[in-house]
Amino acid sequence: MMTIQTIKSLLNESNFRLTKEREAVLETLMHSGRMLTPGELYQLAKENHQRVGLTTVYRLLEVLTKIGLATPFLIEGEIFYAYCPEDHHHHFVCLSCHRIKDIYGCSQAFEPENAPGTVEYHRLDLFGHCQNCQEEIPTC
Ligand SMILES: [Zn+2]
Ligand SMILES: [Zn+2]
Ligand SMILES: [Zn+2]
Numbered sequence: 001m002m003t004i005q006t007i008k009s010l011l012n013e014s015n016f017r018l019t020k021e022r023e024a025v026l027e028t029l030m031h032s033g034r035m036l037t038p039g040e041l042y043q044l045a046k047e048n049h050q051r052v053g054l055t056t057v058y059r060l061l062e063v064l065t066k067i068g069l070a071t072p073f074l075i076e077g078e079i080f081y082a083y084c085p086e087d088h089h090h091h092f093v094c095l096s097c098h099r100i101k102d103i104y105g106c107s108q109a110f111e112p113e114n115a116p117g118t119v120e121y122h123r124l125d126l127f128g129h130c131q132n133c134q135e136e137i138p139t140c
Pocket of ligand 3: 088089106122
């Protein structure tokens with residue numbers, strides 16, 4: 001896992017200073033293990049740091065997404081964000097509890113035979129229900 005120091009210097013390269021408020025939001029996102037809407041992230045971060053504002057949350061998410069340390073997911077018209085480590089990976093997203101499991105070990109050369117051009121990179125995310133949530137689904 002990347003340290004806050006490494007992330008700090010990455011953000012500095014984008015001329016983004018990691019203030020105490022922003023750091024509180026970042027830490028909340030990093031340790032949540034789930035994807036969060038900006039509103040949810042705001043509520044959670046406020047528990048750690050009183051002075052966090054919604055604007056702070058949006059700005060941070062925007063910059064993190066730009067440098068590849070956050071990934072947005074669009075689910076039923078709502079945008080969620082998850083913290084992402086640098087290395088190439090895929091996601092298993094639980095639609096019930098919103099927990100995210102990173103999946104490593106894919107072929108970087110993955111390229112469908114019928115791609116209508118050259119492929120620079122790919123994204124592949126799986127959406128479903130994690131084992132925890134499956135057990136909770138009542139069988140009738
Ligand atoms: Zn990720
Ligand atoms: Zn789940
Ligand atoms: Zn891949």
